[in-house]
Amino acid sequence: MPVLHIPHVPHVPQLPHVPRVPHARRRAGLVLLAAAALYAAPAPPAYGAPADEPGWTAEPAAGQAVPGVGDRPFSARPFFARPFFYMAGTAGTVLEDRLALANTTDQEHTVTLRGADAYNTADGAFAVRPAAGSTGAGAWIGFGAGATVRIPPHTRAVVPFTVTVPPSSPPGDHPAAVVATEAGREVGVRVHLRVGGPAVAALTVEDVAVRGRGAAAVVAYTLVNRGNVALAPELSLRAEGRFGEVPGRGARALPVELLPGQRVELTEPWPGAPVLDQVRVTVTVTAPGGARAQGSASAWFLPWRAAGWTGLGLLALAGTTLAALFLVRGRRTRREPPAGERPGETPGSPGPTPAPEHELTGASR
Structure with a gap:
């Protein structure tokens, strides 16, 4: 789609201010200053x-x-x-x-x-x-x-x-x-x-989400003009974490003119994002005419690289501990010798005769 082009108005150079000097010197100075200005101008x-x-x-x-x-006629x-x-x-x-x-x-x-x-x-x-x-x-x-x-x-x-x-x-x-x-x-x-008619200024903030980490963190959101007039919105960002309030962003004008019935997807840089915290971010947007809307989202901030190395270290430690336990248990377990190889038995002889079982009749013996 073509983007509208606004013609650029070139800057017109101005002559420097000339102090009051005698007539002859002033005339010579004006000539020199005019020549210098023309030479310096692009x-x-x-x-x-x-x-x-x-x-x-x-x-x-x-x-x-x-x-x-004034009193001049319109044509003048x-x-x-x-x-x-x-x-x-x-x-x-x-x-x-x-x-x-x-x-x-x-x-x-x-x-x-x-x-x-x-x-x-x-x-x-x-x-x-x-x-x-x-x-x-x-x-x-x-x-x-x-x-x-x-x-x-x-x-x-x-x-x-x-x-x-x-x-x-x-x-x-x-x-x-x-x-x-x-x-x-x-x-x-x-x-x-x-x-002509009633002018309604209204908007909503939708789909708030936090993307990225550290200095590269941004808050993504969607603005929808629900009224019938164009809006020049301003945005502020507030964040509350588990350990207290987190630096957000003060109110600033957004570089967009939101037309009636239009929806735009924007992102706001958030350099104050924490390193380790659970934060609830609130986006507040206002516009002339009484329009005001808010949207919120929650996000976890964790140092994933440090957490990853820590997790790998814990897994390695757990694996080493289990291997040591199995080794110690294997050493303590003795293998039971087969029949005929126990002390006091000859090879090929039957094993010990089990003791007879007594029948319990309830009578004393």
């Missing part, structure tokens, strides 16, 4: 695209500042860059926005545009559905006759599109993306779409 990239880039970019068209700021308000689309409305409405495509090469490019549903991969990354796999908000995005755009060299094209929210759409976040494709290469721009 050379601008060649006007074109690297071999691994499609040769064009896709991003939201610059939007205007929020109405009502400044524009600002947007890293993604944010759209909000009620069910049954039609929303509009614009996508900017820029050709940075000397050749013409033909780009195809489409909408796509967004989802979390198993490890929490943001991805989009294929062209025929979108049945949610991605299918609500339409470009009309502008789905295929021809961009001349060194030209920027602005393409309008609409998002038609069905009347039966449930409230909450509906993640999507605008995807531009050419010759198998795709560039996506995220669309944060929120349908």
Whole structure:
């Protein structure tokens, strides 16, 4: 699945601060500082695209500042860059926005545009559905006759599109993306779409397990977004052993945006895992909006290598002890001689006559 690409904004070098000096000296100093800054600044990239880039970019068209700021008319308000689309409305409405495509090469490019549903991969990354796999908000995005755009060299094209929210759409976040494709290469721009109504932030922590030992120990768990809004979760780790509390992990933000209805499988490093103990680990996850969930698991920590050598030593000691006991018992056991070889008997003579048995009649003799 393609992973969305966010265009990188290059850093613009600034001239150093110039202290107040006499006019002639100040002019000479400015010239020297300007020359030094231009010399030290990295050379601008060649006007074109690297071999691994499609040769064009896709991003939201610059939007205007929020109405009502200052006394200037709306047409005079400044524009600002947007890293993604944010759209909000009620069910049954039609929303509009614009996508900017820029050709940075000397050749013409033909780009195809489409909408796509967004989802979390198993490890929490943001991805989009294929062209025929979108049945949610991605299918609500339409470009009309502008789905295929021809961009001349060194030209920027602005393409309008609409998002038609069905009347039966449930409230909450509906993640999507605008995807531009050419010759198998795709560039996506995220669309944060929120349908008006009650926002529910809820999640669960499942399948908690401890893997590994020592400094390589990790706590594996599964996060499930049970609400209707995207979540930015924070995690903390607490552990309690037989000998008291074990160092865990303080609260930290997770590098994942958990989309509604999505399930992700994550691991948390646990360098404070004990060497010898039975520990119960509790994973606590919180998110803005009041979402909070916990999950626990128990694990034994044993120094298996030392225990293995100790076990082998005990087995060897037990084997040696049994062998010594059998040897001593064999030496003490005497072999009974056959008939005719006992003291006072001649070879071939019958053995001693057994004593007669007396019949007990109860009468005294």
